[in-house]
Amino acid sequence: MKNRAQPIGFKIKQINNVFEKDLNEKLKTIGITSSQCAVLDFLFQTNMDEVHQRDVEKHLSLKNPTVTGILKRLDEKGFILCVQSTSDKRKNTIHLTEKAYDIQRRMEADRKKMDKILTRGMSKKEVDSLNRYLNKVMSNIAY
Numbered sequence: 001m002k003n004r005a006q007p008i009g010f011k012i013k014q015i016n017n018v019f020e021k022d023l024n025e026k027l028k029t030i031g032i033t034s035s036q037c038a039v040l041d042f043l044f045q046t047n048m049d050e051v052h053q054r055d056v057e058k059h060l061s062l063k064n065p066t067v068t069g070i071l072k073r074l075d076e077k078g079f080i081l082c083v084q085s086t087s088d089k090r091k092n093t094i095h096l097t098e099k100a101y102d103i104q105r106r107m108e109a110d111r112k113k114m115d116k117i118l119t120r121g122m123s124k125k126e127v128d129s130l131n132r133y134l135n136k137v138m139s140n141i142a143y
Contacts, residue, residue: 012137019114026110030103031077037107039070040079043096044104050085050093061142079103 023034032040042059043051057067071094074080079100082092119127 008137015118019118022117023110023114026113027107030106032074032079032103032107035066035070036074036079037111039067039074040096040100040104040107041111043080043094043100050087052085052091052093054091056094074100 020034023037027034027037038060039056042056046055046059048055053064053067053071056062056071057064060067062070071080071082075082077099079097081095081097083095085091085093119130122130
């Protein structure tokens, strides 16, 4: 009897579970979670003049209540400030604090370590191919 291959989505979910658990363990020492790290990373890398909650929701494919909670905790921990937007008084603009910039290198180092673990035994060409394939998968499910 032939072994059935696991569905790709299931494999991706298993990889994410292990990745998130390990990353959360590493990030615990700087006081953030992997979800908070993803939001901070987006804020570090964006070149938008003003970033609002909706921008975070869209970029990370997360729902409003989830992002509201993440932003609230980042604000409480002193990593971000939410200030009324100058262009739209109904929205708050999200700003990184000095405390966030202080942990940026550490976050990047922890993520790079995880990437090395995930791609151990792969050539640069294989890693590039993996990134291309994962980008295709993301574009197939993006909404």
